[in-house]
Amino acid sequence: MLVINPPIVIASGVGGFGEYMHFIPPEYVGAYTLKTITYKPKSGNPPPRMRAGEFYILNSIGLENPGIERFLKDVKKGEFNHLFEKVKVIASLGGESKDEYLKISERFSEISEKFEAVEFNFSCPNVEKGGLSIIENKQEWRDTLRLIRETLPNTFLIAKIGMEGIFVEKAVELIKTEGWDGVTLINTIRGLHMDAGRNYVVGGLSGPILKPIALRMIYEVRKHFEDIFIIASGGVYTAEDAKEYLDLGADAVAVGSALFKDPNVVEKIVKGLSDRITRE
Numbered sequence: 001m002l003v004i005n006p007p008i009v010i011a012s013g014v015g016g017f018g019e020y021m022h023f024i025p026p027e028y029v030g031a032y033t034l035k036t037i038t039y040k041p042k043s044g045n046p047p048p049r050m051r052a053g054e055f056y057i058l059n060s061i062g063l064e065n066p067g068i069e070r071f072l073k074d075v076k077k078g079e080f081n082h083l084f085e086k087v088k089v090i091a092s093l094g095g096e097s098k099d100e101y102l103k104i105s106e107r108f109s110e111i112s113e114k115f116e117a118v119e120f121n122f123s124c125p126n127v128e129k130g131g132l133s134i135i136e137n138k139q140e141w142r143d144t145l146r147l148i149r150e151t152l153p154n155t156f157l158i159a160k161i162g163m164e165g166i167f168v169e170k171a172v173e174l175i176k177t178e179g180w181d182g183v184t185l186i187n188t189i190r191g192l193h194m195d196a197g198r199n200y201v202v203g204g205l206s207g208p209i210l211k212p213i214a215l216r217m218i219y220e221v222r223k224h225f226e227d228i229f230i231i232a233s234g235g236v237y238t239a240e241d242a243k244e245y246l247d248l249g250a251d252a253v254a255v256g257s258a259l260f261k262d263p264n265v266v267e268k269i270v271k272g273l274s275d276r277i278t279r280e
């Protein structure tokens with residue numbers, strides 16, 4: 001059972017490996033999702049990596065990260081102990097193929113008990129292999145889900161999915177059938193930012209533009225499944241945004257792009273939710 005109280009999570013990628021906890025009192029953070037770690041280290045995509053429009057951010061970071069071996073070493077050395085002491089930490093894992101998802105799960109099993117949950121990123125639109133494409137082959141994805149569950153039998157498993165490649169309610173049916181506990185939805189979706197000179201950047205869209213899409217996905221999933229844990233992600237900038245998701249049945253709400261606009265946004269959102277939060 002995962003309890004996230006207050007029901008606000010730092011979304012994967014925007015808070016790096018815990019740096020944001022230097023800026024916020026821990027009582028405002030229900031859980032902290034780390035940046036996605038992949039089996040092999042990744043240097044990410046070439047610049048430009050970020051563009052902003054009026055209602056969106058477009059990023060093409062490309063899952064830059066040090067890889068699972070370095071992460072294991074750092075966790076074992078105690079580099080994240082300050083974080084574990086302050087907040088519930090959710091790891092985020094990814095890979096380029098079924099084989100890599102399985103290998104990273106095996107490696108992660110050595111440190112899994114330190115984490116509240118693990119979120120598997122099946123939806124990054126900014127990498128050529130893995131990410132979104134893993135769910136294209138339904139049978140292979142299902143096998144991947146089953147084998148990860150077998151490798152991490154006692155871990156709270158969350159699948160992070162987008163809205164491309166498969167209807168979300170069908171994806172959640174597979175996730176549940178294979179014994180997973182939760183779902184984070186949605187990730188960024190594929191977008192293209194064009195400037196006046198017709199130069200363009202492709203990447204993942206995030207920010208306010210995502211909210212009506214993500215709200216619909218939460219609505220569909222909750223309509224079909226009463227008992228899957230849902231972390232909603234997409235354009236949460238205010239307490240009102242968070243309440244919309246919670247009222248549709250999300251168990252917790254992730255804050256992502258809003259952190260770039262206002263580093264105090266999480267505190268403001270949680271204060272705005274005070275009528276809904278029960279303190280032990």
Ligand SMILES: Cc1cc2nc3c(=O)[nH]c(=O)nc-3n(C[C@H](O)[C@H](O)[C@H](O)COP(=O)(O)O)c2cc1C
Nearest residue numbers: 011012013036059187206207233234235236256257
């Ligand atoms: C700069 C940036 C980096 C991100 N990196 C990751 C990542 O490493 N793993 C992941 O699962 N999602 C990543 N995301 C997606 C966010 O976690 C979130 O799901 C998405 O941005 C939608 O929420 P938002 O509109 O609140 O930003 C990233 C988003 C941004 C803007």
